[in-house]
Amino acid sequence: MNAPFQTLPARADQLARMRELVSLLEAGDDAGFEARFSSLLQSRDQGLFVSVARLTRDLHDAVRGLSFDEQLSTLAGREIPDACSRLDYVTRVTEEAAHKTLDLVEQCQQLTQDIVLATHDISAACHRAHIYAGSPYSLSGLVVSVDETRDHIVNSAASLRDRLSKLAQAQEYQDLAGQVIKKVTTLVRSVERALIDLLRASGGAVASRPSDAPANHLHGPAVAGVTPLAVSQDDADSLLADLGF
Amino acid sequence: MDKNARILIVDDFSTMRRIVKNLLADLGYTNTQEADDGKTAWPMLLAGGFEFVVTDWNMPGMTGIDLLKAIRGEPKLASLPVLMVTAEAQRDQIIEAAKAGVNGYIIKPFTAVTLKEKLDKIFARLAEAA
Numbered sequence: 001m002n003a004p005f006q007t008l009p010a011r012a013d014q015l016a017r018m019r020e021l022v023s024l025l026e027a028g029d030d031a032g033f034e035a036r037f038s039s040l041l042q043s044r045d046q047g048l049f050v051s052v053a054r055l056t057r058d059l060h061d062a063v064r065g066l067s068f069d070e071q072l073s074t075l076a077g078r079e080i081p082d083a084c085s086r087l088d089y090v091t092r093v094t095e096e097a098a099h100k101t102l103d104l105v106e107q108c109q110q111l112t113q114d115i116v117l118a119t120h121d122i123s124a125a126c127h128r129a130h131i132y133a134g135s136p137y138s139l140s141g142l143v144v145s146v147d148e149t150r151d152h153i154v155n156s157a158a159s160l161r162d163r164l165s166k167l168a169q170a171q172e173y174q175d176l177a178g179q180v181i182k183k184v185t186t187l188v189r190s191v192e193r194a195l196i197d198l199l200r201a202s203g204g205a206v207a208s209r210p211s212d213a214p215a216n217h218l219h220g221p222a223v224a225g226v227t228p229l230a231v232s233q234d235d236a237d238s239l240l241a242d243l244g245f
Numbered sequence: 246m247d248k249n250a251r252i253l254i255v256d257d258f259s260t261m262r263r264i265v266k267n268l269l270a271d272l273g274y275t276n277t278q279e280a281d282d283g284k285t286a287w288p289m290l291l292a293g294g295f296e297f298v299v300t301d302w303n304m305p306g307m308t309g310i311d312l313l314k315a316i317r318g319e320p321k322l323a324s325l326p327v328l329m330v331t332a333e334a335q336r337d338q339i340i341e342a343a344k345a346g347v348n349g350y351i352i353k354p355f356t357a358v359t360l361k362e363k364l365d366k367i368f369a370r371l372a373e374a375a
Contacts, residue, residue, distance in 0.1 A: 102267065138356035218303045221332035221353065230334040231361060233352050239336060240350060243343045 075191050083184045092176045097173035104167045111160045118156065121149040246297065246368045250271040250327075255279075255286045255300040255312065256330075265299055265330065268357050272364065283307025287315060290322055302331035302338070310345060317346040326367055330355065 017040055022031040132139065219230070221240050231239065249265035254277055254314060256262045259271045269277055269357040278295075292300070298316070302309040309329055316322045328349040329342055339350055348370075349363040 020278055035253065095258075095260055099263070102260070102263050106267070217310075219335055219338075228335065231336055231352075233336075233341065234336070235336075236339050236350055236352055239339050240343055243340065245343060245349075 001003045030173065032059075051099055052153055075187075078193070079187055080154050083187050086180045086184050090180050093173045093177055095171050100170045101167060104170065108167075111156050114156045118149050118153045121152075122146065125149065216235070246274075246364075246371075250274065250275050250296040251294050252299065253280060253286060253289060253295045253374070255281075255283065255298065255304070255309065257281050257301065260328075261301065265360075268360050269299075272356065272361055281311060282362055288313055289332045290316065290325070291319070293321075295325065298325060300325045300327060302329060302333045302342075310342060313342065313345045313347055317352040326371060328363060328367060330360075338361035356371045 017036070021033060021036055021040075024036060125142050129139070129142050132142070248284040252267050252274055253314050256265065256279075259281070260282075261325070266277050266279070269275075278289065279318075281303040285289055285298070286298070287307065289295070298312075300309040300312055304332050307315075309331065313329070316325055316327060319358045327346070328351065330353060330354040334352045342350055348367045351359055351363055356366050
């Protein structure tokens with residue numbers, strides 16, 4: 001190992017400098033004193049800088065020697081921001097698809113309401129048919145009314161079918177989002193592997209499981225096989241019942 | 246509860262707000278308003294007029310549990326019923342919500358039947374207490 005602060009002045013040199021400073025002060029040479037004093041401080045700082053520079057170079061060489069620097073800088077500089085953008089994309093497409101689906105559901109709900117109203121018209125027409133049976137004039141009016149209602153039902157059914165097809169199509173986001181998520185999870189796993197390799201290479205012990213989450217960390221949606229402590233709605237209900245709810 | 250009761254839906258995901266709004270409408274509750282986190286919800290609640298709150302837990306700004314605690318700590322809102330609808334499914338969290346004074350707890354994903362059950366139960370208890 002290199003001796004620390006080799007550029008610092010040796011003791012005899014320091015003593016000579018201090019004596020020089022005292023004699024300058026005694027002679028009343030303020031400008032000379034300031035100049036010498038600054039030079040003394042600079043030589044001290046320079047020693048520190050040299051040591052820091054040496055440490056930095058050693059660290060850089062060590063990381064290069066482990067051949068992780070390129071891999072890690074690629075991950076940190078390019079792939080992780082890229083992964084975040086991909087996840088933003090997933091959030092966006094899932095949100096758009098959910099809204100599209102909900103729009104279509106609301107339209108379908110209105111269409112089913114229209115169909116129900118149309119059947120009421122048929123019932124009313126049938127009722128009138130009983131009352132006015134035998135009158136050709138009234139019957140022809142009823143036929144027109146039933147025809148209109150039938151057309152209305154056929155149109156509503158066609159609209160309903162069209163929206164249901166769009167509803168099915170709107171699920172395409174799952175494929176796109178799923179692919180993106182797979183890409184990101186692959187990247188996260190490679191980061192994890194690189195970090196574990198780095199820890200092992202530097203002699204650090206690798207815990208079998210990552211450390212516990214911070215105290216204020218929320219768990220989010222429970223994922224089967226990943227969130228072992230999550231409870232079901234039934235468990236939650238019985239827990240709340242135990243607590244007097 | 247009166248079908249015209251004003252209900253505040255608090256969730257940071259607009260899709261989930263819309264889903265809860267639709268489910269409530271199916272049950273006959275159409276007088277709903279939305280807020281995207283506790284911070285947005287709080288002045289709306291303070292302004293008054295709401296009879297029920299459906300809130301998520303995990304939201305930026307102000308979480309649902311903090312909103313619940315704020316409601317219970319504010320004399321004019323303390324008795325406002327709060328239903329938590331959240332993906333947080335840890336035992337400790339359910340206990341924390343219960344201690345903070347939640348009236349019902351639904352774990353996402355959930356069904357329309359679960360929502361109806363919890364609402365019925367909350368309103369039955371409120372009627373009993375009245």
